[in-house]
Amino acid sequence: MTDKVRRSKPSKIDALPEAIKKKLDELLRDSGNSQADILDEINKLILDAGLDEEATISRSGLSRHAQKHEAIAAQLRETRAATSALVAELGDKPMGETSKLVLEMGRTQLFKAMHQQLLNPDENAEVDVGMIKEVMLSIQRLETTAMHVHKRETEIRKVFAEEAAAKIEESAVLAGLSEEGAQLIKNQILGIA
Template identity: 55%
Template sequence: MASETRGRRSKVDLLPDPIRKKLDAGLRNGSIQQIDLLDEINALIKAAGLPEENQLSRAGINRYATKMEAVGKSLREMREITQVWTAELGDKPTGEVTKLILEMARSQLFKALLNQDETGEGADVGMIKDAMLAVQRLESAAMASHKREKEIRTAFAAEAANAAEKVAKTAGLTSDAVALLKREILGIA
């Protein structure tokens, strides 16, 4: 029987976006019991005029909640790992972070290829390719952000140096002292 449903989308996947978002929010919130959430979602399905066979079952909502919790757990673990590595790398260039992400992606690809032999399921190379493209875009955005931040700091330093120069001249400092002060603010050796 399992082979008959393989590849078929679940009832939750077929729900209209507003109803699925309400289900997701209820599961994330955790303040409402699943049985109450099930009643609420089924009432929304009925109110939307969907056929009765689209109503969710207790087992179906439980499977979906379990799946969402597994995804959430993976995301939380990945965030923790990322925080550890980000703290370790500190303010090193973003290229170091990218190298780490690429190594993690290689590791996941290797695991997927190994699991392909064990489970008979193909590795999701498309997902890995999309992830690598996302990494490339993130790196590009990080580099653009880094460049813009440097430009802003340089402009700020120039403004501060000019303001300091005016104050120093008004205070009667020598031109050498003013030039030294300006170089220090601009970070010029």
């Protein structure tokens, strides 16, 4: 056998019209359908679409596709569970906290990748300049994003403080406090000495 990489032949399912593939995936998502029922329905759709008998799928082909489908679904479920856990942990914290968490996750993954490279160096390998550039670009993007998140958070706090100060000043005057007293409260909210 040669060292060339061989491309695998596309499956019959990959060659199906998009509408039939969509219906197949829909049937697979419903756990109430047996593979035998799905096979019958899909093969009927194939024949009804005017495709020949050779386009119909086999039991083993359906089983392989179902396994791939389930592997993807399992990954999605794990991602959703992790996301739900993070949301539960953050609760109703400001968006800035979520952004900080995402940035920290990015930094951690970047560090792990670099650390792995350092732990398993190839003595004869040259320095991968492209990888270094990608790492540096990733760091730059993460830090730029962090600065944007901080700036946005600061802007949101300022707008909130201004709105709260205006409301409090209005309420204080209506409650009989002098304008000077209301202004003093407003200045304290806005951080003015």
